[in-house]
Amino acid sequence: MSEIADWTTSAVEEPRRGRRNWVKFAVAGALILAALALFLYSTIRSNAQYFLTVQELRDRATEMVGKDVRVSGVVVPESIFYDAATLHLEFDIVDRDSPSADPVRVVVDGQPLPDQMNDEAEAIVEGQLQPDGTFRAGTLMMKCASKYEAE
Amino acid sequence: MLADVGAIALLLAFAAAVYAVGAAVVGARGGPRDALWTASARNALIAVWPLLTVSCGAMLWLLLAGDFQIEYVASVPSRAMPAYLKAAALWGGQAGSLLFWAWVAGTFSALVMLRKWDADRPLLPYVIAISAVTELFFIGLVIFVETPFSKLGFVPADGSGLNPLLRHPGMIIHPPTLYLGYVGFTVPYAFGMAALISGRLSDEWIRASRRWALIAWLFLSLGLVLGGRWAYDVLGWGGYWAWDPVENAALLPWLTGTAFLHSIIIQEKRGMLKAWNMVLITLTYGLVILGTFLTRSGIISSVHAFARSAIGPLFFGLIAVMSVFSIRWLLLRRDSLRAEHRLDAILSRETAFLLNNLLFLTITASVLVGTLFPLITELVAGEKITLRVGWYNQVVGPQLAALVLLMGMCPLLSWRRASARRLGRAFWLPFLLSVLLVALLALRGLRSAGALAGLGMSAFVGLTTLLEFWYGARARRRSKGENYLVALNQVIVRNRRRYGGLMVHLAVVLMAIGIAGSYFLQQETQATVRRGETLSLGGFTLLYEGLSERRESDELVISEATVSVYRDQQLVTVLRPRRDFYPLSGQPVTIPAVRSTVSEDFYVILVGWEQMGEDQATFKVYLNPLINWLWAGSVLFVVGTLVAAWPDRRARPALVSAYRPSAVIARRTSSA
Structure with missing residues (x-):
């Protein structure tokens, strides 16, 4: 930010004063940057979550229990259980790169069944792994097919 | 057969663009005979457009006719789809959308070439070269990497069809609008670079490209709003914005582009911030390319599934080359970019503009950090970590609020030096009324602090802006004896840029009301x-x-x-x-x-x-x-931008120093 200050204020006809101003604006710029960095840092700590694949979640299961995690994986269509009356949804997700490995069971409450949830749909869930191995998600997003082409 | 025509037209367009770059470089030497080379380069760049049109037209025809032997056609529409969706398939897949992108860029370049160049002729060869290089990149991609016209060895009976979720009129208008916005920023960037390289660093390049920037910005804004509206109508989650990386990718250049549109006003009026404007337009163009790169390389996980492909590194290369190129010229010309004036007072419109720029940039930095966070943490700590959507609201929300507040005050501050007393006189009424409104809402049972703050602030900013219209109309009514409506119309017509801008400000207030209402009170x-x-x-x-x-x-x-x-x-x-x-x-x-x-x-x-x-x-x-205030605001936004962009009869805005108050002159006779 200091450069802008330099360009705006440095006076061609008053070089000495321009230099003093430059320092002033450099300090102000540094302070603003520091404040922004501190602001971002403090908010990031409370909003960060691990971003894992299904495989990584399985590999690090003991370590991840109870932590905030975002997982993306491919939905296994025949595993979907949905009770519309209570909006209770359960389904398995498998790793995109190793679909034959063990799935993770995801449990979501209070959300309608997404339209996109069918063959080979990819889900992104945010929540915590439970001690019993299921993943309780607060947020469920489906990758939306923005493009015509199948992946 | 038709596919061959399309492919050959692409090759010819590529050749024409290569020639345009070469001839423009020769023309830039500036000798008496070199003007002929520039003219020739200009013709070549214009010729790119019909060639790309033939190519795009061929693809469109193939899509509508359903020629499934073409791989791209087979991968996209099915026979049963309505014609408008078959046509939309042109930008529905990777290869087609790149072709369409090249065509849009070609259209912009051709239009720029056909403008009147009398006054800015020295910039011409550089503008040609930079536009043509951008063209080359995209045409090159569709010739060598993602080929839309390649054929399958067999003829499938039908195409794979479009996901029904995308069968919506939004599919027709949302992507092209965004493309127009993205690609449109090439024009001011090309002008900026032309000014840098040629060393003609007065505000000539800004006057020549401001309207182009405004139009690009309008399309980008529209694209963002249309995307939100489409999500709201179709996806059934009751929301319109999710801070998804793909959305952020379009928001980032919008933020820096908006900062640019504001800070060029300072350069025109006060001869300040010259280098800064170069930085902003470079940043905007860079973010456009970065956005394209992010959404097409699959490097950042998004809820929008995009085809992953090998074009990622190429985009990365373009960003790198463009950054090095721009920074090199910026450094070379840094002495000519010095300001003609200095800040006179802390309380002045210049400072308010600086603050506005600062906020736009801190918001840009915040969104960029959030978007790239998984990438950064993976590089630094070997662990992918993402930020919740709530983080953006927490971080960007207050900054946006500060920006809206500033937006209400800025137009009322005088250039050079504003007086606190005059400001007080301008602000007391709106302030009182908005406090009353907040009290009233609280009495009627509104308990959300966020909503009260948001609505109160919107009311304050909206009222100060409306008062500007009122004062303008009243003054004119007094001096000319017209009735209020005529006076208001005359005031707007006579200063389209100012009042168009104020209309956009009003639109933003309406949108802020919609966002505050739907966010805090849903x-x-x-x-x-x-x-x-x-x-x-x-x-x-x-x-x-x-x-x-x-x-x-x-x-x-x-x-x-x-x-x-x-x-x-x-x-x-x-x-x-x-x-x-x-x-x-x-x-x-x-x-x-x-x-x-x-x-x-x-x-x-x-x-x-x-x-x-x-x-x-x-x-x-x-x-x-209150969500409909958001959509209504968007309509006013478009109207205001068009008013501001409408061609003005006067060629050049007056410099502020031409009519600065005598008191100020007396005090600082030394300053130029």
């Missing part, structure tokens, strides 16, 4: 009800009347619920939320039913009934207060 509920039973939300009662199913065609079965909506025992409306089912693809599409009014949207989604029979159904209901 209510939702869900329930399973039997026929004849009700469900309540926020003073509304929904009565389930029944469900019907009908087969529209072999491709579509519609299940539609009928619900009556009551408020205070009065029937307000009958809504029909439904679910369309496409048996061929097994894809359901939930279509919400909405009752829209100025004060709120009552948004009903049919969630389920299959397991319970038609006597029962489950609904999810959202109450989105």
Whole structure:
């Protein structure tokens, strides 16, 4: 930010004063940057979550229990259980790169069944792994097919 | 056959662009005969457009005719799709969208070439070279990497079709609008670089390219809003913005582009911020390319699934080359970019503009950090970490609020030196009225602090802006004796840039009201009800009347619920939320039913009934207060931008120093 200050204020006809101003604006710029960095840092700590694949979640299961995690994986269509009356949804997700490995069971409450949830749909869930191995998600997003082409 | 025509046209366009770059470089030497080379380069760049049009036209024809031997056509539309969706397939897939992108860029370049160049002729060869290099990149991609015209060894019976979720008119307008916005920023960037390289660093390049920047910005804004509206109408989650990386990718250049549009005013009026404007337009163009790179390389995980492909590194290369190139010239010319004036006072419009720029940049930095966070943490700590959506609201929300507040004050500050007393006189009435409004809302039971703050602030900013119109009209009425309407119209017409800008500010206020209302006051509920039973939300009662199913065609079965909506025992409306089912693809599409009014949207989604029979159904209901202010604001936004961009008869705005107050002159006679 200091450069802008330099360009705006440095006076061609008053070089000495321009230099003093430059320092002033450099300090102000540094302070603003520091404040922004501190602001971002403090908010990031409370909003960060691990971003894992299904495989990584399985590999690090003991370590991840109870932590905030975002997982993306491919939905296994025949595993979907949905009770519309209570909006209770359960389904398995498998790793995109190793679909034959063990799935993770995801449990979501209070959300309608997404339209996109069918063959080979990819889900992104945010929540915590439970001690019993299921993943309780607060947020469920489906990758939306923005493009015509199948992946 | 037609595919060959398209492919050959592409090759010719590539050749023409290569020639344009070469001839422009020769023309830039500036000798007497070199002007001929520049003229020739210009013709070559213009010729690129019809060639690309032939190529795009061929692709369009192939799509509409359903020539499935072409791999791209087979991968996209199916026979049964309506024609408008087949046409939209042009930008529906990777290769096609790159071709379309090249065409849009070609259109912009050709239009720029056809403008009047009398005054800015020395910039011409550089503008040609930079536009042509951008063209070359995209044409090169569709010739060598993602080839739209390649053929399959066999002819499939039908194409794979478009996901029914995308079968929406939004598919026709949202992507091209965004492309126009993205690509449009090439023009001011090319002018900026031309000014840098040629060393003609007065505000010539800004006057020549401001309108182009404004148009690009308008399309980018529209693209963002249309995307939000489409999500709101179709996806059934009651929201319009999710801070998804793909959305952020389009927002980032919008932020720096908006900062640019503001700070060029300072350069025109005060001869300041020259280097800064170069930085901003370079940053904007860089973010456009970065956005394209992010959304197409699959490097950042998004809820928008994009085809992953090998073009990622190429984009990365373009960003690198462009950055090095721009920074090199910026450094070389840094001495000529010095300001002609200095800041005179802390309380002045210049400072307010600086603060505005600063906020736009800190917001840009925040969104960029959030978007790239998984990438950064993976590089630094070897662990992918993402930030929740809530983080953006927490971090960007307050900064946006500060920006809106500043927006209300800035137009009232004088250039050079503003007086606190005059400001007080301008602000007391709006301030008092907005405090009254907040008190009134609180008395009527509004308890959300965020909503009160947001609405109060919007009212303050909206009123100060409206007062500007009022003062302008009143002054003119007094001096010319016209009635208020005529006076208001004259005031706007005579200073389109200022009042167009103020209209956009008003639009932003309306949008802020919509965002504050729908963000802080949204209510939702869900329930399973039997026929004849009700469900309540926020003073509304929904009565389930029944469900019907009908087969529209072999491709579509519609299940539609009928619900009556009551408020205070009065029937307000009958809504029909439904679910369309496409048996061929097994894809359901939930279509919400909405009752829209100025004060709120009552948004009903049919969630389920299959397991319970038609006597029962489950609904999810959202109450989105004030959301229509967001959409209404967008319309005013477009109108205001057009007013500001409309060609003015006067060629050049007066410099402020030409009519600075005598008191100020007396005090600082030394300054130029």
